[in-house]
Amino acid sequence: MLLIHCPYCDETLPEAEFAYAGEAHIIRPADPSTLTDEEWRDFLFIRSNARGPHYERWRHVHGCARFFNAVRDTVSDRFLLTYKAGEKRPDLASLGVAE
Amino acid sequence: MMTSQTHDFAADAGARVRVEALAPVARFSLRVRQQGRAALGRALGLDLPERVGEVARAGERAVLCLGPDEWLIHAPEAETDAIAAAGAEVYAEAPHALVELSDREVSFAITGPAAAELLSIGCPRDLGRLAPGRAVRTVFDSAQVVLWRDGAEAFRVDVWRSFAPHVGALLDAGRAEIAAGL
Numbered sequence: 001m002l003l004i005h006c007p008y009c010d011e012t013l014p015e016a017e018f019a020y021a022g023e024a025h026i027i028r029p030a031d032p033s034t035l036t037d038e039e040w041r042d043f044l045f046i047r048s049n050a051r052g053p054h055y056e057r058w059r060h061v062h063g064c065a066r067f068f069n070a071v072r073d074t075v076s077d078r079f080l081l082t083y084k085a086g087e088k089r090p091d092l093a094s095l096g097v098a099e
Numbered sequence: 100m101m102t103s104q105t106h107d108f109a110a111d112a113g114a115r116v117r118v119e120a121l122a123p124v125a126r127f128s129l130r131v132r133q134q135g136r137a138a139l140g141r142a143l144g145l146d147l148p149e150r151v152g153e154v155a156r157a158g159e160r161a162v163l164c165l166g167p168d169e170w171l172i173h174a175p176e177a178e179t180d181a182i183a184a185a186g187a188e189v190y191a192e193a194p195h196a197l198v199e200l201s202d203r204e205v206s207f208a209i210t211g212p213a214a215a216e217l218l219s220i221g222c223p224r225d226l227g228r229l230a231p232g233r234a235v236r237t238v239f240d241s242a243q244v245v246l247w248r249d250g251a252e253a254f255r256v257d258v259w260r261s262f263a264p265h266v267g268a269l270l271d272a273g274r275a276e277i278a279a280g281l
């Protein structure tokens with residue numbers, strides 16, 4: 001089982017308390033009605049599918065219930081960082097990872 | 100003489116772990132933003148704890164911080180109306196959600212030297228890091244629970260009523276295995 005650091009509880013806790021919630025930093029279009037079908041499709045369905053460090057949302061659903069963001073390596077499953085929702089996306093260099 | 104299959108309650112007194120269903124209490128969920136916290140604390144007669152897992156107590160009232168803007172209140176059943184009224188009184192000044200959940204959940208007490216060992220059959224947390232006096236929302240065999248640590252060898256588990264037969268049966272199976280030395 002993975003151990004995940006919740007930035008709201010400030011504790012490292014078992015994966016069974018958490019739920020994965022998709023890629024992070026996907027910005028909802030301000031005015032959806034002006035989008036083309038292709039742009040709307042991209043917003044809804046097209047994801048980076050990274051091999052390596054991946055920015056993703058998690059929810060501490062059976063704990064503080066908060067959504068937060070994480071950078072997880074999809075190859076090793078190692079969490080490089082977790083941070084509160086709304087905080088700026090950290091660049092990989094600051095995590096000691098080559099971009 | 101045939102072996103008796105009757106449950107020996109006297110033997111429970113020396114058991115390594117005991118499981119018991121607790122009497123009903125008043126339970127409330129409180130959600131309130133930062134600006135309203137002081138007013139709600141005054142209304143309830145205590146300071147709302149700010150850190151997830153912390154419990155504030157006043158008399159028989161206990162208020163647990165479940166999340167950054169979420170608290171769980173336990174109190175004697177006789178205080179139910181007083182708590183609802185206290186919230187209503189400060190509502191204009193401090194908008195909040197105070198919802199009674201008394202009938203949603205039931206609680207079990209798990210006590211004895213093997214209490215943490217018994218809980219570890221269903222709870223993935225490192226219980227050694229849950230200090231006495233604190234409480235957390237977590238899972239027990241995939242059912243969401245609130246786990247209170249009242250002492251080194253004393254825990255309470257709040258569980259939604261519909262999951263209680265599952266959690267209770269698993270606790271009892273574990274208790275029997277520990278009693279049998281398995």
Ligand SMILES: [Zn+2]
Pocket residue numbers: 006007008009010060063064065066
């Ligand atoms: Zn949390």
